[in-house]
Amino acid sequence: MGMEGQLLLRRSNQVSKPSKTTALVKRWALLFKRLRMVGFVVGIVGSILLLDSFMLTVVHHNIFRSGHLPDRARPMQDEWRGYYRNVEKSKELMYERLVTLASTALEKKELQQDQFGQWKEPYEQASSWKPCADRSTGAIHQEHVMNHTRFIIVSANGGLNQQRVAVCNAVAVAAMLNASMVIPKFLFSSVWKDISQFGDIYQEDYFINILKDDVRIIKELPSHLQSLNLESIGSMVTDLDMRKESKPMYFTKVILPLLSRNGVVHFLGFGNRLAFDPIPPHLQKLRCKCNFHALKFVPRIQKIGSLLIKRIRKHDSRVSELDKQLLGRHLPHNLLVGSNSLGKPLKYLALHMRFEMDMVAYSLCDFGGGKKERRELQAYRDMHFPALVLRMRENGSISPAELRKLGRCPLTPEEAGLMLSALGFERRTYIYLAGSDIYGGRSRLLPFTRLYPHLVTKEDLLTPSELAPFRNFSSQLAALDFIACAAADIFAMTDSGSQLSSLVTGFRTYHGRGRAPTLRPNKKQFADILSENGTLGWIKFEEKVRKMIGENQRVQVRRQGRSIYRQPRSPECMCRASGPLRDHL
Numbered sequence: 001m002g003m004e005g006q007l008l009l010r011r012s013n014q015v016s017k018p019s020k021t022t023a024l025v026k027r028w029a030l031l032f033k034r035l036r037m038v039g040f041v042v043g044i045v046g047s048i049l050l051l052d053s054f055m056l057t058v059v060h061h062n063i064f065r066s067g068h069l070p071d072r073a074r075p076m077q078d079e080w081r082g083y084y085r086n087v088e089k090s091k092e093l094m095y096e097r098l099v100t101l102a103s104t105a106l107e108k109k110e111l112q113q114d115q116f117g118q119w120k121e122p123y124e125q126a127s128s129w130k131p132c133a134d135r136s137t138g139a140i141h142q143e144h145v146m147n148h149t150r151f152i153i154v155s156a157n158g159g160l161n162q163q164r165v166a167v168c169n170a171v172a173v174a175a176m177l178n179a180s181m182v183i184p185k186f187l188f189s190s191v192w193k194d195i196s197q198f199g200d201i202y203q204e205d206y207f208i209n210i211l212k213d214d215v216r217i218i219k220e221l222p223s224h225l226q227s228l229n230l231e232s233i234g235s236m237v238t239d240l241d242m243r244k245e246s247k248p249m250y251f252t253k254v255i256l257p258l259l260s261r262n263g264v265v266h267f268l269g270f271g272n273r274l275a276f277d278p279i280p281p282h283l284q285k286l287r288c289k290c291n292f293h294a295l296k297f298v299p300r301i302q303k304i305g306s307l308l309i310k311r312i313r314k315h316d317s318r319v320s321e322l323d324k325q326l327l328g329r330h331l332p333h334n335l336l337v338g339s340n341s342l343g344k345p346l347k348y349l350a351l352h353m354r355f356e357m358d359m360v361a362y363s364l365c366d367f368g369g370g371k372k373e374r375r376e377l378q379a380y381r382d383m384h385f386p387a388l389v390l391r392m393r394e395n396g397s398i399s400p401a402e403l404r405k406l407g408r409c410p411l412t413p414e415e416a417g418l419m420l421s422a423l424g425f426e427r428r429t430y431i432y433l434a435g436s437d438i439y440g441g442r443s444r445l446l447p448f449t450r451l452y453p454h455l456v457t458k459e460d461l462l463t464p465s466e467l468a469p470f471r472n473f474s475s476q477l478a479a480l481d482f483i484a485c486a487a488a489d490i491f492a493m494t495d496s497g498s499q500l501s502s503l504v505t506g507f508r509t510y511h512g513r514g515r516a517p518t519l520r521p522n523k524k525q526f527a528d529i530l531s532e533n534g535t536l537g538w539i540k541f542e543e544k545v546r547k548m549i550g551e552n553q554r555v556q557v558r559r560q561g562r563s564i565y566r567q568p569r570s571p572e573c574m575c576r577a578s579g580p581l582r583d584h585l
Helices: 003-065 071-085 096-112 124-128 160-176 204-210 248-262 281-294 299-313 321-327 357-363 370-384 386-395 400-405 413-422 441-451 464-470 474-486 499-511 523-530 538-552
Strands: 129-131 151-156 180-182 236-238 264-268 348-352 430-434 490-493 574-576
Touching: 096 413, 096 441, 096 538, 124 129, 129 499, 151 160, 160 180, 160 248, 160 281, 160 474, 160 499, 204 281, 248 264, 281 499, 299 321, 299 464, 299 474, 321 474, 321 499, 348 413, 348 474, 348 499, 357 370, 370 386, 400 523, 413 441, 413 490, 413 523, 413 538, 430 474, 464 474, 474 499, 490 499, 523 538
Parallel strands: 151 180, 151 264, 236 264, 348 430, 348 490
Antiparallel strands: 129 574
């Protein structure tokens, strides 16, 4: 081949190579374009599906909640999602169907403005009972008391309310035995962990003065008796040495000889050791006088209690008799800055939700928390209730389902919300929660706040600096709850066996002038109603709950053996203004 032919062949090869490369590039570009189109279509479809899923979630969430949480509760929204995501695993939401029905009913009720009238006492006869225990009993004369050479010392155990009962029982025992009483002492409890003494909570001089015509009370034991070893001489009487609710005969036959021989007796751990019946009328009246008149909180507790009530109500109102009895000179006054737009005080409901760890563990009930809950509660029982654990091992225990059926289980926050919903309280009802150590914490309260978002505690309403003086004193904190509950427009409880609930109920009955209603469920009846969870319609549920609460609001005279501190409507404690005395009115 000549030079010219070789040159042409070289040029032909140079042209063919780029042509192949170009074709390959074009094929890859076409493939990429098709893939991009497919990806775009897939993205559109995925977005539509995602948006649809999101909208369904929002709709379901709105139906489920039927309302908005307040600003202070918005951080809980993420916790809500986690809570309900784990419902199937933990089963903590025990009545999801009823809670959903309640939420819908509350939403309709707000539109209809149809509220069940629970803000007033349902029975007019309640106002016919008047306080009269402060009148002198006339059974003991001061000149005789001053000559006493016998002395009683009382060391009360338990929390604030158990100690209150112990003090008033001891006053009656001192009067019964014609002895002088030393200002009560309070024992330190590993559960309550409070070193407060009587004078840290109650006004000593006021206490002494109010009771001076009935029993002589002194601040210290006479010096010649202070050096005695009371245990060695047999003058130390513990709560294990006497039966619960001992009759007067026990004190006259067993305790009086000790007093006569040694001049002093020390009751160590003295609670409900004095029976309610049979007791002479003048001693029964003295118990009431002690509980409802002689025990006044010290000024610094009254002052913070007044501030607490003022912030709950958001506006000053006409001062009630309950306010006067609870707060003394520290009554709320002046318009609160930032008050509600209506320019009038908010009505509020105080709720004592007895669902603390100790109550839950001691009940032996099941609250839907699964294995984790059972292990946690058993560990608490092993540590704090060894006698209960031993009894369980020796005698066995009733099944949680049977305990619930018998009404022995404390109401959960979920059940408390259902009760208030059935009674017709609107979603915007302002609720003060007594105590705040709910077992399970904030997440356990979520079913309740879903129905009633305006829930506050003393920790919400008082600043850290205002609470600081009370922080390590559980009894003094309990005194603030006592004030807020007793002064409420309406008081609701979840467990009638609680000392706080019992004493607040009695205080409101005694000083409330028939305008201080209390809501108390019958746990056995309520458990029976809730057992129909799967089939019961909301209207029928409302009817049954309202009937249950209404029966417990009937005005009745204290029955034999019942606590006069909780049920003061009794001739020895209160007086009827007019009309015949009947057991049921």
